[in-house]
Amino acid sequence: MSEASRIGDTLLEVKNISLSFGGVKALTDISFDIKEGEVRAIIGPNGAGKSSMLNVISGFYHPQEGEVWFRGEKRGALKPYQVARQGVARTFQNIALFKGMSTLDNLMTGRITQMKTNMFWQAIWKGPAEREEIEHRERVEHIIDFLGIQAIRKTPVGRLPYGMQKRVELGRALAAEAKLLLLDEPMAGMNMEEKEDMSRFILDVNDEFGTTITLIEHDIGVVMDLSDRVVVLDYGCKLADGTPDIVRNDQAVIDAYLGVSHD
Numbered sequence: 195m196s197e198a199s200r201i202g203d204t205l206l207e208v209k210n211i212s213l214s215f216g217g218v219k220a221l222t223d224i225s226f227d228i229k230e231g232e233v234r235a236i237i238g239p240n241g242a243g244k245s246s247m248l249n250v251i252s253g254f255y256h257p258q259e260g261e262v263w264f265r266g267e268k269r270g271a272l273k274p275y276q277v278a279r280q281g282v283a284r285t286f287q288n289i290a291l292f293k294g295m296s297t298l299d300n301l302m303t304g305r306i307t308q309m310k311t312n313m314f315w316q317a318i319w320k321g322p323a324e325r326e327e328i329e330h331r332e333r334v335e336h337i338i339d340f341l342g343i344q345a346i347r348k349t350p351v352g353r354l355p356y357g358m359q360k361r362v363e364l365g366r367a368l369a370a371e372a373k374l375l376l377l378d379e380p381m382a383g384m385n386m387e388e389k390e391d392m393s394r395f396i397l398d399v400n401d402e403f404g405t406t407i408t409l410i411e412h413d414i415g416v417v418m419d420l421s422d423r424v425v426v427l428d429y430g431c432k433l434a435d436g437t438p439d440i441v442r443n444d445q446a447v448i449d450a451y452l453g454v455s456h457d
């Protein structure tokens with residue numbers, strides 16, 4: 195698909211976001227947008243404010259100043275589960291799976307935001323709840339196929355190698371059928387081969403499901419290959435914003451973060 199047809203209108207916009215923790219200013223007057231269908235990276239040195247920004251988008255942190263707009267509407271002070279119900283899913287820097295549960299059951303927990311029947315229906319009439327369960331299973335089976343993890347579907351995730359756990363975590367976020375997927379360092383701690391696999395899955399997810407993806411990643415090479423646009427933070431301020439080409443040639447970015455020009 196051509197770039198022009200893949201990327202659509204603005205999906206999410208943060209406007210003039212400032213966030214402090216006591217005396218620490220984590221974010222100062224940050225504005226940028228995320229367009230439908232794009233892969234958008236947030237990069238910056240340690241402590242630059244990347245995770246804080248992701249936490250603002252996912253509703254875990256509420257900034258003292260600024261606004262978040264999602265699908266053309268200003269978002270109120272929603273709780274994280276309400277943001278998730280609107281179609282924003284995320285993964286965490288440290289894997290947050292249920293280690294004793296199987297891959298399949300972990301993926302099923304990703305369906306919670308999509309569940310429509312409640313305890314009342316489940317108690318008095320199993321029909322709708324059973325039909326829903328079948329639908330959820332079908333969706334999860336599709337994700338298992340897509341990520342090529344059939345062999346580990348019954349394995350407790352705590353026994354899986356790290357790279358595989360990260361893949362399951364991606365699968366759980368996919369199970370939520372999000373419009374916007376937030377990935378917090380999806381390749382941290384991976385070897386080169388695992389990083390290549392994960393990069394391929396991220397691009398395939400973007401392509402096949404049309405999911406908009408925003409990711410934080412420390413490996414600059416990976417970020418530049420994956421992303422349509424990159425926003426660079428430094429000491430809580432926005433340093434640069436644009437295509438990988440623009441960002442990698444920006445002198446302020448080279449000075450503050452990259453250290454050397456990546457020609």
Ligand SMILES: Nc1ncnc2c1ncn2[C@@H]1O[C@H](COP(=O)(O)OP(=O)(O)OP(=O)(O)O)[C@@H](O)[C@H]1O
Nearest residue numbers: 215218219220238239240241242243244245246247
């Ligand atoms: N919950 C919190 N309480 C207090 N200070 C915080 C909290 N979260 C972040 N900070 C501070 O805000 C600043 C930005 O941190 P943040 O974790 O967002 O940066 P980061 O770019 O994600 O860093 P890293 O790459 O190391 O994960 C840091 O000075 C950090 O210590």
